[in-house]
Amino acid sequence: MGRGRLEIIAESLIEWVIRLCGISAIIFIFAIFLFVFKEGAEFLFNELDLTEFFFSKEWYPTSGYNKRYGVLALIVGTGSVTILAMLIAVPFGLGAAVFISEFCGPRLKESLKILIELLAAIPSVVWGFIGLTVINQLIIHVFNAPVGLNILNGGIILALMSVPIIVSIGEDALKAVPDSYREAAVAMGATRWQLIRRVLLPAAKNGLLAAALLGVGRAVGETMAVLMATGHSVNMPNSVLDSVRTLTATIAAELGEAPVNSDHYQVLFIIGLLLFSITFVVNMTADLIVRGVRKK
Amino acid sequence: MVKQNPKIEISDLKVRYDDVHAINGISFDILENEIFGIIGPAQSGKTTLLKVINRTIDFSPEARVTGRVKVDGKDVMRVGNVYALRRKIGMVSPLPVGLPLSIYDNVAFAPRMAGIRERSQLDELVEKCLHQAALWDEVKDRLHSLGTKLSGGQQQRLTIARALSHEPEILCLDEFSIAIDPVTTMKIEDVLKQLRSKMTVILVTNLVQQARRLADRTAFMMNGELVEVGSNDVIFSDNPANRKTYEYVNGIFG
CATH class of the missing domain: 1.10.3720.10 (MetI-like)
Known part of the structure; x- marks a missing residue:
């Protein structure tokens, strides 16, 4: 009787471990995306001029007085x-x-x-x-x-x-x-x-x-x-x-x-x-x- | 009866796949403008024989062929232009193989390869071949939909139309009626009888009665050996030369 219960627990444990392995791929992808997004979000929504970002070829991110972030080039x-x-x-x-x-x-x-x-x-x-x-x-x-x-x-x-x-x-x-x-x-x-x-x-x-x-x-x-x-x-x-x-x-x-x-x-x-x-x-x-x- | 010339001469043909002897030394002629039936149980070497005739045996690299098969007097294993040989021969295999093209393009495939470009000529040819294969009425409104979407029996008839499209001198049918209903089978059998005036037809079949109905002469093969070849009057009579033929034809074994 005890052995039967053990088997059931072991079985469901293994099932969950395998399920976790499968789901982890999805979690990782979302986590990476979220992390990258979080690091850039503040600037993306508040200061970045998207037109300039996409259509300017001026990439001077370290300029002392006039930083420009154009990624066209x-x-x-x-x-x-x-x-x-x-x-x-x-x-x-x-x-x-x-x-x-x-x-x-x-x-x-x-x-x-x-x-x-x-x-x-x-x-x-x-x-x-x-x-x-x-x-x-x-x-x-x-x-x-x-x-x-x-x-x-x-x-x-x-x-x-x-x-x-x-x-x-x-x-x-x-x-x-x-x-x-x-x-x-x-x-x-x-x-x-x-x-x-x-x-x-x-x-x-x-x-x-x-x-x-x-x-x-x-x-x-x-x-x-x-x-x-x-x-x-x-x-x-x-x-x-x-x-x-x-x-x-x-x-x-x-x-x-x-x-x-x-x-x-x-x-x-x-x-x-x-x-x-x-x-x-x-x-x-x-x-x-x-x-x-x-x-x- | 007019004396007919041999179209295909087979002498002492042996084919071996590694250790398995598929054909064990067979000899007979197939005459021009006859329907030649080949009957026999599974593993008797019927399909292998067809593969030697159109040289698709080349695609089984483990096969060793000895002896001689001549088409129009030329040894097929030594023929220089194997593509020309294959164009002379129409082949219908037991399982339908629609190429992943439209119905029209399936039938026009071989003529196009032969260099026919003119639309009207192709249209005419496609319609004729589909008529002959008893398929025209079912597909005439959707000639440009995919050939692979047809039902099994329709695909089988499509392959027959395709085999006829390059106007072959020899038409090989390997179990063509396996996926076709009896009514359609009868329609195609009628076509085959008419085609006899234009080409040599080799009919490999498990249906003994089909060979009896259609063929002029029939060969009975077993385990890679030729048991008997002769005119249908003899093979399907009560006294064929070999007792085994009688037993097979009458369903006593096999």
């Missing part, structure tokens, strides 16, 4: 580096996904997948270091530029960092296309290229789109590598050879210097909120698209 920095990175990473990533899923033999496939996962495991500071040393020199030589730390450098580094995500999600999407589609198309005499273009890509298009969006999310949120590779100067760029600064890098570089609860400190948290919203929207879109795939 930072948004453009993040946007330009991200767009360039995606221009490189999406074709390469999806191409690699098609190759791995459709062209290469089983042994090559396994080794490629392991290598690509390894690529994803390289710490971002190492990528930044490569940008700072290798790609910097390359850009100076090839383009005869005065400095090699610019949009191009950051874009290449970010592309290399996003490719693994795009490849593995894209490959999953192609793998999810039923073999019967392949067989049907091939039996009608489709060549490999016709099979990929007419059947596989349309059938996997949602998954591939989600792969690209997750790559975007990765690129927008990356901090250390772009901090090291883009030159980190507040600037409205005219070409890919101009240095820029991103939203993420600004927070990383300035938060340590800003006095707690100062206006500067609070604005950095508002930038955090902005980043949070961007990645949230991108990830949410990707998630909705993937969900759409599963429903079909």
Whole structure:
């Protein structure tokens, strides 16, 4: 009799622990959001001019007599580096996904997948270091530029960092296309290229789109590598050879210097909120698209 | 009766998947413009044979093929342009496979690959093929909705329409009636009888009576071996060459 009661208690205890683990993810997300919001809220509601915040390129948070908090240049920095990175990473990533899923033999496939996962495991500071040393020199030589730390450098580094995500999600999407589609198309005499273009890509298009969006999310949120590779100067760029600064890098570089609860400190948290919203929207879109795939 | 030329010549064909012998040395010819039935219990190698004929066996890398299958006198395992070979052959597999395209695009898929672009020509072809597969009346108002949304039996007929769309010289049907009601099956059987004048039809079926109704000649396969091949008059008579054929056809075993 006593043992039965013990079992019931143990059972419900375990159930609650597991439930708590599951709920904690939700709690953490809300807690992080609330914390970031709380740190920036006072300034956001009382003093910040949102028009100036979004449309001014004057970022002088430490100026002695005229502090200005315009993040337009930072948004453009993040946007330009991200767009360039995606221009490189999406074709390469999806191409690699098609190759791995459709062209290469089983042994090559396994080794490629392991290598690509390894690529994803390289710490971002190492990528930044490569940008700072290798790609910097390359850009100076090839383009005869005065400095090699610019949009191009950051874009290449970010592309290399996003490719693994795009490849593995894209490959999953192609793998999810039923073999019967392949067989049907091939039996009608489709060549490999016709099979990929007419059947596989349309059938996997949602998954591939989600792969690209997750790559975007990765690129927008990356901090250390772009901090090291883009030159980190507040600037409205005219070409890919101009240095820029991103939203993420600004927070990383300035938060340590800003006095707690100062206006500067609070604005950095508002930038955090902005980043949070961007990645949230991108990830949410990707998630909705993937969900759409599963429903079909 | 006019002497017909062999369309497909099979000699001593053996297919092995790793350790499993799927086909164990079979030889027979399939003639031009005949309906050739292949009957036999599961695991007798019928589907594998079709896969060799259109070379989709290539997608089972563990399969080893020896012996010879010739289509129009050319060894299929050595043919240079495998895509041209497959375009010559229409294949209908037992489970319906609608491509995730519209009904129209499903049927127009092969013609488009062959380079037909003109809208009116495609329209005509699509309508003809859907008519032949006894599907036109059910789908004519929604040609541009997804083919995968059709019912199982409709999808099966869609695959038949698709197999006919590239005007194949050989039409292989692997258990085509598995998901179709008897009335529709009859409609398609009528179409097959008409198609005989234009192409060679290979009919793999578990329904012995279907082979009896439709085929000119029938082969009976078991465990990868050919038990007997001959004209339907003999195979379905009371005295086929092999006792097993009689027993199978009359439902005594299998």
